[in-house]
Amino acid sequence: MTPYQKIALVTGATRGIGLETSRQLAQAGVRVLLAGRNLASATQAAAALQADGLAVEPLALDVTDSAAIAAAAAQVKATYGRLDILVNNAGVLLDAMDRKPSEQTLQVWRDTFDTNVFAVVEVTQAFLPLLKAAQSGRIVNVSSQLGSFALHVDPASPIYGFKIPAYDASKSVVNAWTVHLAYELQGSSVKVNAIHPGYVMTDMNGGHGELDVPAGAKSSVQMALLDESGPSGTFTHMGKTLPW
Numbered sequence: 515m516t517p518y519q520k521i522a523l524v525t526g527a528t529r530g531i532g533l534e535t536s537r538q539l540a541q542a543g544v545r546v547l548l549a550g551r552n553l554a555s556a557t558q559a560a561a562a563l564q565a566d567g568l569a570v571e572p573l574a575l576d577v578t579d580s581a582a583i584a585a586a587a588a589q590v591k592a593t594y595g596r597l598d599i600l601v602n603n604a605g606v607l608l609d610a611m612d613r614k615p616s617e618q619t620l621q622v623w624r625d626t627f628d629t630n631v632f633a634v635v636e637v638t639q640a641f642l643p644l645l646k647a648a649q650s651g652r653i654v655n656v657s658s659q660l661g662s663f664a665l666h667v668d669p670a671s672p673i674y675g676f677k678i679p680a681y682d683a684s685k686s687v688v689n690a691w692t693v694h695l696a697y698e699l700q701g702s703s704v705k706v707n708a709i710h711p712g713y714v715m716t717d718m719n720g721g722h723g724e725l726d727v728p729a730g731a732k733s734s735v736q737m738a739l740l741d742e743s744g745p746s747g748t749f750t751h752m753g754k755t756l757p758w
């Protein structure tokens with residue numbers, strides 16, 4: 515009998531934390547569907563990991579495109595009939611750094627929420643039946659400590675006074691969505707958790723950060739590989755609980 519191999523889908527996996535999460539999951543023996551905004555970018559990113567002998571295949575998935583989400587879910591259903599791990603990693607930071615919160619445009623708010631919030635909900639809804647069809651489904655929502663409302667109002671916290679409201683609020687909503695979905699999934703085999711990857715040296719931060727990209731992928735990988743005794747409905751960084 516062929517041993518059971520977990521199937522993972524990582525969104526926004528063409529660079530940064532998503533690409534590294536795909537690498538680490540594949541190194542752990544998981545078959546990874548490396549999802550990119552289009553097939554060309556996904557194929558190019560997957561090729562780099564395939565060259566290292568990893569079981570990775572490209573998947574076209576612009577997370578803001580409803581038709582693309584439906585097509586990707588149909589493709590995964592037809593090929594595998596299940597999905598063990600969904601990592602909602604794709605994200606954008608669009609707030610203009612030189613503007614006050616009151617000056618960020620409504621378009622920035624809308625575009626931020628399209629990718630960071632509505633896409634997470636829609637992708638999750640599309641793949642939830644496949645996650646339920648797996649032995650034990652895992653959903654990882656890549657949030658940020660900038661989504662922590664408790665930290666924003668704590669003068670002693672490192673993020674007190676941060677001024678990128680659309681991004682921060684989008685991650686607060688991801689956290690709320692995580693809690694609501696975890697309540698719904700109580701008693702099922704599917705667990706859902708939000709993580710903060712750390713302040714990671716990726717394009718999103720212009721290469722600045724405290725963690726290199728391999729370290730920045732660890733929190734996602736840890737929650738993706740949770741065993742049966744693991745929690746659901748949490749918000750953590752490297753396993754350490756963060757305030758909501």
Ligand code: NDP
Pocket residue numbers: 525526527528529530531532550551555575576577578602603604605606629656657658659710711712713714715716717718719723
């Ligand atoms: P990057 O900007 O390096 O990479 C973002 C990835 O998301 C790219 O692969 C990009 O694809 C993809 N993406 C964006 N929009 C879409 C879309 N509509 N459809 C498909 N893919 C899309 O970011 P990071 O790796 O730093 O961030 C990954 C996640 O981690 C994000 O959710 C971010 O908010 C979160 N995070 C990051 C932190 C950090 O310090 N870096 C801190 C806290 C949270 P493309 O190349 O096509 O644009």
